[in-house]
Amino acid sequence: DGKHHFGQGLITYANEKVVNWITTIADSFRVADDMGKLRMQFSAFHKPLFSWKGSYVVSQVGAERAVTFDNGLDGSVAEDCFFAMHAFRDGYTFNFIEGEMWEKSPFTLWDFVQQRKRWVQGILLVVHSKHIPIKNKLLLALSCYSWVTMPLSTSNIILAPICPLPLPVVIDVICAFIAAVNIYMYVFGVLKSFSLYRLGIVRFFLCIGAAICIIPFNVCIENVAVIWGLVGKKHKFYIVNKDLRPALTV
Numbered sequence: 001d002g003k004h005h006f007g008q009g010l011i012t013y014a015n016e017k018v019v020n021w022i023t024t025i026a027d028s029f030r031v032a033d034d035m036g037k038l039r040m041q042f043s044a045f046h047k048p049l050f051s052w053k054g055s056y057v058v059s060q061v062g063a064e065r066a067v068t069f070d071n072g073l074d075g076s077v078a079e080d081c082f083f084a085m086h087a088f089r090d091g092y093t094f095n096f097i098e099g100e101m102w103e104k105s106p107f108t109l110w111d112f113v114q115q116r117k118r119w120v121q122g123i124l125l126v127v128h129s130k131h132i133p134i135k136n137k138l139l140l141a142l143s144c145y146s147w148v149t150m151p152l153s154t155s156n157i158i159l160a161p162i163c164p165l166p167l168p169v170v171i172d173v174i175c176a177f178i179a180a181v182n183i184y185m186y187v188f189g190v191l192k193s194f195s196l197y198r199l200g201i202v203r204f205f206l207c208i209g210a211a212i213c214i215i216p217f218n219v220c221i222e223n224v225a226v227i228w229g230l231v232g233k234k235h236k237f238y239i240v241n242k243d244l245r246p247a248l249t250v
Helices: 021-026 028-045 061-067 079-089 109-127 134-148 150-154 156-162 169-193 201-213 215-231
Strands: 006-012 094-102
Touching: 006 028, 006 169, 021 028, 021 109, 021 169, 021 201, 021 215, 028 094, 028 169, 061 079, 079 109, 079 134, 109 134, 109 215, 134 150, 134 215, 150 156, 150 215, 169 201, 169 215, 201 215
Parallel strands: 006 094
Antiparallel strands: none
């Protein structure tokens, strides 16, 4: 409508030919994230409170040139995140676009891990950047550190049965609620991404079941990415290959 400088909408990953079913179903969580967190922040507040995704960016030319993607090393690993925080700092506004972008999930598990590792490293660089005020990146920082501390929370799966601690019922309820929301997000992502007409009812429900079964795998992948991201070189940009065409030799 021209009222806002930047916009973003829903990104889905299961359109046309699915190259890797594991990574595609694992990315169904991100579809729900778009329809929940990102849609809320853009529709209600018109601000990238938790950042945004660089694969679906609609912008006014003048605003994009003013903010610029040329933000040095720290702003070049998760360049979309730094751009959003930079624009947020300078008072630009955002809106949610009622339109869908088709994207492909990584074709290999190696690329999948590398992609997550780069996100962790890049967002940490943004959170620690002196160029972005705390007031603009506070919610991003909370989100980032909840991700970075994932290995600690995941370790409770093993440690809790070994060393059980008495906890108030309210803590158990909160933990159960968080787990239920995460499961729901995977299921919702599949419902939003896959076509019942194209897959048929049997394969469609198999995808829903696979989304639930793939959660432990995705948790392991995220933990590996976090640990690797924390100890690895922060300014390395890994390019995920999403081109199915054979390489041309000239």
